[in-house]
Amino acid sequence: MSINFKNALGIHPDALNVRSKRSEILANNLANSDTPGFKARDLDFKGILQGEYENRQRMELSRTSQRHIPAEGVVMDSSLKFRIPHQPAIDGNTVETNIEQAEFAKNAMDFQSSFTFLNSRFTGLVKAMKEQG
Template sequence: MLGNSIFGNTMSMANKSLDYLWKKMEVVQNNLANVDTPGYKKKDISFEEVFDKRLRAASQTKSNTQMRQAISGADYFVYTPYDSSARVDENNVHADVEEADMARTSLHYQYLLQTVTADIKRYQTAIKGQ
Protein backbone atom coordinates (compact mmCIF):
# COMPACT_ATOMS: atom_id res chain seq x y z
CA MET A 1 0.00 0.00 0.00
CA LEU A 2 1.51 3.31 -1.09
CA GLY A 3 0.24 5.31 1.90
CA ASN A 4 1.98 3.03 4.36
CA SER A 5 5.30 3.14 2.51
CA ILE A 6 5.37 6.94 2.38
CA PHE A 7 3.73 7.87 5.67
CA GLY A 8 4.36 4.74 7.71
CA ASN A 9 1.43 4.28 10.06
CA THR A 10 0.96 8.00 10.65
CA MET A 11 -1.98 8.49 8.31
CA SER A 12 -3.76 5.34 9.48
CA MET A 13 -3.43 6.45 13.10
CA ALA A 14 -4.55 9.98 12.26
CA ASN A 15 -7.55 8.63 10.34
CA LYS A 16 -8.65 6.44 13.29
CA SER A 17 -8.16 9.33 15.71
CA LEU A 18 -10.10 11.78 13.55
CA ASP A 19 -12.96 9.27 13.19
CA TYR A 20 -13.07 8.86 16.96
CA LEU A 21 -12.99 12.61 17.63
CA TRP A 22 -15.78 13.19 15.11
CA LYS A 23 -17.92 10.52 16.77
CA LYS A 24 -17.14 12.00 20.20
CA MET A 25 -18.43 15.38 19.01
CA GLU A 26 -21.63 13.68 17.81
CA VAL A 27 -22.10 11.98 21.19
CA VAL A 28 -21.57 15.24 23.08
CA GLN A 29 -23.94 17.09 20.74
CA ASN A 30 -26.57 14.42 21.37
CA ASN A 31 -26.08 14.80 25.13
CA LEU A 32 -26.46 18.57 24.84
CA ALA A 33 -29.56 18.20 22.68
CA ASN A 34 -31.13 16.08 25.42
CA VAL A 35 -30.13 18.21 28.40
CA ASP A 36 -33.81 18.90 29.18
CA THR A 37 -35.21 15.48 28.25
CA PRO A 38 -36.61 13.80 31.37
CA GLY A 39 -34.96 10.48 32.13
CA TYR A 40 -32.23 10.86 29.49
CA LYS A 41 -28.90 9.35 30.48
CA LYS A 42 -25.75 10.84 29.02
CA LYS A 43 -23.68 8.76 26.64
CA ASP A 44 -19.92 8.52 26.54
CA ILE A 45 -17.42 7.05 24.12
CA SER A 46 -14.37 4.91 24.73
CA PHE A 47 -11.38 4.63 22.45
CA GLU A 48 -8.08 5.85 23.87
CA GLU A 49 -7.47 3.04 26.37
CA VAL A 50 -8.21 0.23 23.93
CA PHE A 51 -6.21 1.92 21.16
CA ASP A 52 -3.24 2.46 23.49
CA LYS A 53 -3.25 -1.19 24.64
CA ARG A 54 -3.40 -2.47 21.06
CA LEU A 55 -0.54 -0.19 19.95
CA ARG A 56 1.64 -1.15 22.91
CA ALA A 57 1.10 -4.87 22.27
CA ALA A 58 1.82 -4.49 18.56
CA SER A 59 4.95 -2.38 19.15
CA GLN A 60 6.45 -5.18 21.24
CA THR A 61 6.24 -7.54 18.26
CA LYS A 62 8.26 -5.11 16.10
CA SER A 63 6.05 -6.14 13.19
CA ASN A 64 4.72 -3.46 10.88
CA THR A 65 1.91 -5.81 9.86
CA GLN A 66 0.88 -6.27 13.50
CA MET A 67 0.94 -2.50 13.97
CA ARG A 68 -1.29 -1.94 10.92
CA GLN A 69 -3.69 -4.60 12.18
CA ALA A 70 -3.75 -3.02 15.65
CA ILE A 71 -4.56 0.37 14.14
CA SER A 72 -7.24 -0.88 11.76
CA GLY A 73 -8.78 -3.16 14.38
CA ALA A 74 -9.09 -0.51 17.08
CA ASP A 75 -12.55 0.91 17.33
CA TYR A 76 -14.59 3.09 19.63
CA PHE A 77 -17.82 2.21 21.33
CA VAL A 78 -20.58 4.37 22.75
CA TYR A 79 -21.91 3.44 26.15
CA THR A 80 -24.02 4.79 28.99
CA PRO A 81 -21.86 5.12 32.09
CA TYR A 82 -23.45 4.56 35.46
CA ASP A 83 -24.06 8.00 36.86
CA SER A 84 -26.84 8.64 39.30
CA SER A 85 -28.71 11.86 38.79
CA ALA A 86 -29.43 14.39 41.49
CA ARG A 87 -32.03 16.03 39.27
CA VAL A 88 -35.72 15.47 39.84
CA ASP A 89 -36.29 14.53 36.19
CA GLU A 90 -33.57 11.80 36.40
CA ASN A 91 -31.56 13.41 33.59
CA ASN A 92 -27.81 13.31 34.31
CA VAL A 93 -26.50 15.65 31.59
CA HIS A 94 -24.62 18.69 32.86
CA ALA A 95 -24.50 21.26 30.07
CA ASP A 96 -21.37 23.01 31.35
CA VAL A 97 -19.41 19.74 31.49
CA GLU A 98 -20.60 18.73 28.02
CA GLU A 99 -19.77 22.15 26.54
CA ALA A 100 -16.26 21.99 27.99
CA ASP A 101 -15.87 18.48 26.56
CA MET A 102 -17.08 19.71 23.17
CA ALA A 103 -14.59 22.58 23.18
CA ARG A 104 -11.71 20.28 24.15
CA THR A 105 -12.68 17.70 21.51
CA SER A 106 -13.10 20.34 18.79
CA LEU A 107 -9.67 21.80 19.53
CA HIS A 108 -8.12 18.35 19.50
CA TYR A 109 -9.78 17.59 16.15
CA GLN A 110 -8.60 20.90 14.65
CA TYR A 111 -5.05 20.38 15.92
CA LEU A 112 -4.85 16.85 14.51
CA LEU A 113 -6.25 18.00 11.17
CA GLN A 114 -3.69 20.82 10.97
CA THR A 115 -0.91 18.38 11.80
CA VAL A 116 -1.96 15.99 9.03
CA THR A 117 -2.27 18.87 6.57
CA ALA A 118 1.22 20.11 7.46
CA ASP A 119 2.66 16.61 6.97
CA ILE A 120 1.07 16.33 3.54
CA LYS A 121 2.37 19.79 2.55
CA ARG A 122 5.90 18.80 3.60
CA TYR A 123 5.70 15.71 1.38
CA GLN A 124 4.36 17.79 -1.49
CA THR A 125 7.24 20.21 -1.11
CA ALA A 126 9.77 17.37 -1.03
CA ILE A 127 8.24 15.76 -4.12
CA LYS A 128 8.27 19.03 -6.04
CA GLY A 129 11.86 19.64 -4.93
CA GLN A 130 11.22 23.15 -3.73
Protein backbone atom coordinates (compact mmCIF):
# COMPACT_ATOMS: atom_id res chain seq x y z
CA MET A 1 0.00 0.00 0.00
CA SER A 2 1.50 3.34 -1.03
CA ILE A 3 1.39 6.52 1.02
CA ASN A 4 -0.14 9.60 -0.56
CA PHE A 5 1.82 12.49 0.99
CA LYS A 6 -0.67 15.09 -0.25
CA ASN A 7 -3.48 13.39 1.68
CA ALA A 8 -1.28 12.63 4.68
CA LEU A 9 0.18 16.13 5.06
CA GLY A 10 -2.69 18.26 3.80
CA ILE A 11 -2.11 21.95 3.23
CA HIS A 12 0.66 22.29 5.83
CA PRO A 13 3.72 22.05 3.50
CA ASP A 14 2.29 24.85 1.35
CA ALA A 15 1.38 26.82 4.46
CA LEU A 16 4.99 26.64 5.68
CA ASN A 17 6.24 28.09 2.40
CA VAL A 18 3.71 30.93 2.44
CA ARG A 19 4.34 31.71 6.11
CA SER A 20 8.09 31.80 5.46
CA LYS A 21 7.60 34.27 2.60
CA ARG A 22 5.22 36.32 4.78
CA SER A 23 7.81 36.55 7.56
CA GLU A 24 10.27 38.05 5.05
CA ILE A 25 7.70 40.65 3.97
CA LEU A 26 6.78 41.57 7.56
CA ALA A 27 10.47 41.81 8.52
CA ASN A 28 11.02 44.10 5.53
CA ASN A 29 8.13 46.29 6.73
CA LEU A 30 9.69 46.54 10.19
CA ALA A 31 13.14 47.29 8.76
CA ASN A 32 11.66 50.19 6.78
CA SER A 33 9.51 51.65 9.55
CA ASP A 34 11.50 54.91 9.44
CA THR A 35 11.85 55.16 5.64
CA PRO A 36 9.85 58.12 4.32
CA GLY A 37 7.23 57.09 1.78
CA PHE A 38 7.60 53.34 2.42
CA LYS A 39 4.32 51.44 2.03
CA ALA A 40 3.75 48.43 4.29
CA ARG A 41 2.75 45.26 2.45
CA ASP A 42 1.40 41.86 3.36
CA LEU A 43 0.33 38.62 1.72
CA ASP A 44 -3.25 37.55 1.19
CA PHE A 45 -2.62 34.23 2.96
CA LYS A 46 -6.10 32.74 2.50
CA GLY A 47 -6.20 33.68 -1.17
CA ILE A 48 -2.83 32.08 -1.84
CA LEU A 49 -3.74 28.80 -0.17
CA GLN A 50 -7.09 28.69 -1.97
CA GLY A 51 -5.23 29.02 -5.28
CA GLU A 52 -6.87 32.30 -6.26
CA TYR A 53 -3.64 33.78 -7.63
CA GLU A 54 -2.34 30.90 -9.71
CA ASN A 55 -3.93 32.14 -12.92
CA ARG A 56 -3.38 35.87 -12.31
CA GLN A 57 0.39 36.02 -12.36
CA ARG A 58 0.53 37.43 -15.90
CA MET A 59 -1.27 40.40 -17.38
CA GLU A 60 -1.39 40.50 -21.15
CA LEU A 61 -0.99 43.94 -22.68
CA SER A 62 -2.79 44.90 -25.85
CA ARG A 63 -1.91 47.63 -28.31
CA THR A 64 -4.57 50.09 -29.40
CA SER A 65 -2.32 51.50 -32.12
CA GLN A 66 0.38 50.01 -34.34
CA ARG A 67 2.67 52.82 -33.20
CA HIS A 68 2.60 51.58 -29.58
CA ILE A 69 5.58 49.63 -28.32
CA PRO A 70 4.68 45.92 -28.19
CA ALA A 71 4.77 44.21 -24.80
CA GLU A 72 4.31 40.51 -24.23
CA GLY A 73 3.14 40.78 -20.65
CA VAL A 74 3.96 41.91 -17.16
CA VAL A 75 4.53 39.50 -14.31
CA MET A 76 2.62 40.73 -11.27
CA ASP A 77 2.66 39.51 -7.69
CA SER A 78 -1.07 39.89 -7.13
CA SER A 79 -0.92 38.12 -3.78
CA LEU A 80 1.09 41.00 -2.27
CA LYS A 81 -1.18 43.76 -0.99
CA PHE A 82 -0.55 47.16 0.53
CA ARG A 83 -1.61 47.46 4.16
CA ILE A 84 -4.08 50.24 4.93
CA PRO A 85 -2.78 52.10 7.98
CA HIS A 86 -4.87 53.21 10.95
CA GLN A 87 -2.58 56.20 11.51
CA PRO A 88 -0.49 57.07 8.43
CA ALA A 89 2.66 59.08 9.12
CA ILE A 90 3.14 62.59 7.80
CA ASP A 91 6.10 61.45 5.71
CA GLY A 92 3.93 58.92 3.81
CA ASN A 93 5.23 55.83 5.61
CA THR A 94 2.40 53.37 6.32
CA VAL A 95 4.31 50.99 8.62
CA GLU A 96 2.74 50.78 12.07
CA THR A 97 5.38 49.05 14.16
CA ASN A 98 3.05 47.64 16.80
CA ILE A 99 0.78 46.06 14.17
CA GLU A 100 3.72 44.67 12.19
CA GLN A 101 5.26 43.16 15.33
CA ALA A 102 1.94 41.57 16.30
CA GLU A 103 1.46 40.14 12.79
CA PHE A 104 5.04 38.86 12.76
CA ALA A 105 4.53 37.12 16.13
CA LYS A 106 1.21 35.61 15.02
CA ASN A 107 2.78 34.42 11.77
CA ALA A 108 5.66 32.83 13.72
CA MET A 109 3.19 30.99 15.98
CA ASP A 110 1.19 29.78 12.97
CA PHE A 111 4.41 28.62 11.30
CA GLN A 112 5.34 26.70 14.44
CA SER A 113 1.86 25.12 14.58
CA SER A 114 2.14 23.85 11.00
CA PHE A 115 5.69 22.67 11.64
CA THR A 116 4.63 20.78 14.79
CA PHE A 117 1.73 19.19 12.90
CA LEU A 118 4.03 18.08 10.07
CA ASN A 119 6.59 16.73 12.53
CA SER A 120 3.94 14.60 14.25
CA ARG A 121 2.65 13.38 10.86
CA PHE A 122 6.16 12.37 9.74
CA THR A 123 6.76 10.63 13.05
CA GLY A 124 3.54 8.69 12.56
CA LEU A 125 4.37 7.82 8.95
CA VAL A 126 7.86 6.60 9.89
CA LYS A 127 6.38 4.48 12.66
CA ALA A 128 3.81 3.00 10.25
CA MET A 129 6.52 2.17 7.69
CA LYS A 130 8.70 0.48 10.33
CA GLU A 131 5.76 -1.66 11.47
CA GLN A 132 5.00 -2.75 7.88
CA GLY A 133 8.62 -3.52 7.05
